[in-house]
Amino acid sequence: MPSPADGYALITGASSGIGAEIAREYARRGVPLILTARREDRLQALADELRAQVPVEIIRADLAEPDAPAQLCNAISERGLAVRILVNNAGYGVIGRYTSQPWDAHAAFLQVMIHAVSELTWRLLPSLRAFPNGRILNVASFAxxxxxxxGQTLYAAAKAYLIKFSESLAQENADRGLKVCALCPGFTYSEFHDVTGTREMMSHLPRSLWLQADHVARAGVDAVEGNRVVVVPGWRYKLLHGVARHLSDHARLGLMRRNSSKIRRA
Incomplete structure (x- = not known):
């Protein structure tokens, strides 16, 4: 059994999907875990599964609450735990055009996707830097x-923020041995589209565009360990990204405008 003195991996949004698979991936690699999400029953089930491999702590937190990042860090400190790896994975989407949802829905989204990520990272950086092999893995998106x-007006913007945030953190902390990576998967089998109510719509997309959550998790962990700052899992998405970079902004926006109805509910 690995020693908790080697530091824990804190994984937000660990109750399902990519977050749960990242937890399983780190458990396979012998890293002790702190799992957090809103659904404590899901966390407990995952902890029971993984405790045969590594020490696992669970802390329920709803990152849509402004005080949650500070309370989470306080709970970690009170338990005497040290975080070596931070995985900012918690996230979701708000469907529809910008004014079709109340501002409170957008404010909660921004709290989870931007404010909580930024605050957790700021609060935990001293702990991450204290280890010679600290890591930050930010689960962004191909979006x-x-x-x-x-549709989902703020989603791509929030994920773009995560990518730029990761790039800056990687540069600022390179001399500390702290590695930072933005994981940018495309469509991935998980509960994400059930939560947003777009499962039926998304089911019409070609199966070749869908990624498996465990493959995405492994790609992310491998990338941050390999000191890759931005990683796009799946050869199809790598190809799409490569081709898109050679198109003009006008052409790329035109393609998205013509295809948005296939992937977004306006």
Whole structure:
């Protein structure tokens, strides 16, 4: 059994999907875990599964609450735990055009996707830097590399923020041995589209565009360990990203405008 003195991996949004698979990936690699999410029953089930491999702590937190990042860090400190790896994974989407949702829905989204990520990272940086092999893995999205689409207005913008945030953190902390990576998957089998109510719409997309959550998790962990600052899992998405970079902004926006209705509910 690995020693908790080697530091824990804190994974937000660990109750399902990519977050749960990242937890499983780190457990396979012998890294002790702190799992956090809103659904404590899901966290407990995952902890029970992984405790045969590594020490696991669970702390329920709803990152949509402004005080949650500070309370989470206080709970970690009170338990005498040290975080070596931070995985900012918690996230979701708000469907529809910008004014079709109340501002409170957008404010909660921004709290989870931007404010909580930024504050958790700021609060935990001293702990991460204290280890010679500290890591930050920010789960962004291919959407952050593509043009913004019609519907889910803030989603691509928030994911683009994560990518730029990761790039800056990687540069600022390179001399500390702290490695930072933005993981940018495309469509991935998870509960994400059930939560946003777009499962039926998304089911019409070609199966070749869908990624498996465990493959995405492994790609992200491998990338941050390999000191890659931005990683796009899946050869199809790598190809799409490569081709898109050679198109004009006008052409890329035109393609997104013509195809938004296939992937977004306006």
């Amino acid at each position: 952050g590399l593509a043009p913004g689409s019609n």
